[in-house]
Amino acid sequence: MTTTLVALIAIAVLVFVVLINGAIIVPQKSSFIIERLGKYHRTLDAGFHILIPFVDRAAYRFGLKEQVVDIPAQICITKDNVSVDDGGVEALNMRLAEQYISQFGNLAKTTHTIIMPSNVADVAGLIATAMSTVREIK
Secondary structure (H helix, E strand, O other): OHHHHHHHHHHHHHHHHHHHHHEEEEOOOEEEEEEEOOEEEEEEOOEEEEOOOOOEEEEEEEEOOOEEEEEEEEEEEOOOOOEEEEEEEEEEOOOOHHHHHHHHOOHHHHHHHHOHHHHHHHHHHHHHHHHHHHHHHO
């Protein structure tokens, strides 16, 4: 009798642990990517969800809040040899976590390397044009 009782208690504890590991609560403004056996299965939004233990796992956890990334100042020299410092702040708002994982990866770094050098040159050119126009008006 005591050995069966101990076995039943051990099985009950094991079932309880498996059920607890299968339940997941996703906080507000967050999104979890669920992988089933290592492959993308679905995206969980905020709320309570049940997973299949040992098969599903929350592989990636994302905050969907707006992220602010500082863009370091870059020095440009205009046509009239004036150096201009141009820096900025970039606000990233991620809405679809599965697209972020599959397509973008490191979005902030990509944006800095592709977009910023051309924008800095454009802004420096606009500032130089504005300064020359002000000189002509005076």
